[in-house]
Amino acid sequence: MDTIDRLIIGAGALGLACAARLAKPNESTLIVEAEKLIGSHTSSRNSEVIHAGIYYAADSLKAELCIEGRDRLYAWCAEHQVPHQRISKLLVAVSDEQRSKLTAIAENAEACGVNDLQAISQQQLHTLEPAVQGIEALLSPSTGIIDSHAYLQSLLTQAERNGAQLVLDTRIERLEPTVNGWVVQGYSCGEAFSLKAQHVINAGGLFAQQLAHNTKGLNPDLIPALHLCQGRYFSYSGRSPFSRLIYPMPEANATGLGIHATLDMGGQLRFGPDSRYVERLDYSVESGLLEPFAQAIRRYFPKLDSSRLVPGYSGVRPKLSGPGEPAADFVIQTPADHGLEGLINLFGIESPGLTASLAIAERIARH
Structure with missing residues (x-):
């Protein structure tokens, strides 16, 4: 042997x-x-996002290893010529009710050791991303994108x-x-x-x-126990109206961060993922999802042209928490x-x- x-x-x-x-x-x-x-x-x-470490519990491995990993990953990409970009992202509140969520995210990020978030007013948001609708935002300059392959x-x-x-x-x-x-x-x-x-x-x-x-x-x-959680993406044909990643406030009782806008290294805009628990591996993306996606996206991108949404790809996460359970x-x-x-x-x-x-x-x- x-x-x-x-x-x-x-x-x-x-x-x-x-x-x-x-x-x-x-x-x-x-x-x-x-x-x-x-x-x-x-x-x-996945979204090919280099995460800043904003959302996770302050005393968790996810928070600690995300922040350490983020810094190691940027250094690795620079050393090994891996295509990446510190593109930044905006976390957008679209209503007065969401202001408290934005504050809670900022406080959690600070507790995790992420101290570079910047408060963005409605006017500043319009200047940075004219196509985005929101009343307040947070800018995360440490968020990036990477060519995962x-x-x-x-x-x-x-x-x-x-x-x-x-x-x-x-x-x-x-x-x-x-x-x-x-x-x-x-x-x-x-x-x-x-x-x-x-x-x-x-x-x-x-x-x-x-x-x-x-x-x-x-x-x-x-x-x-293993819980399979599928996330699906739609691509947006043509030129992107955004130059940064755009994230809505996480939805109550949702397992993900909401349907956000991400860009790949080629400038292709895509929206996703949604999240649903599945019994088996499933990488399909049904065209019937287009309207629910469009409704979610229009909350922060009201001029969305839904005819430009094209079914993209999906992934499955190996979650340890089931529906309704804490992360x-x-x-x-x-x-x-x-x-x-x-x-x-x-x-x-x-x-x-x-x-x-x-x-x-x-x-x-x-x-």
């Missing part, structure tokens, strides 16, 4: 960031990915430079602890295989819990948590997971 030093399961932003950070020329690091391309799920089906490739390049190897179309089915490491069983290109790894990182994203339930010796009570934090599960040496499980790494990926990898490197 082949023996390796480190196995990283999942070639999304999280797994590749871990590989880029942990791989060493004198050690064997193997990255396995069940799909035929890296980043096939959550890592490439180029970022993933840069992580892989760095990992391979340090000796890591990537194997696609390879699914891990079972993990079993031994005296000195882990016996790993799975299928690669349809062929069964087994190997031994001294250290295993389960960065399986949407599939992390499934593998955890097939990990011998892991207490099932330590495996949080759950990231779970970074180490041997100190489950008692199994050499194993780290990562659960619920949804937004702001892309922004936080380098900080999470750094945290794992300490174990």
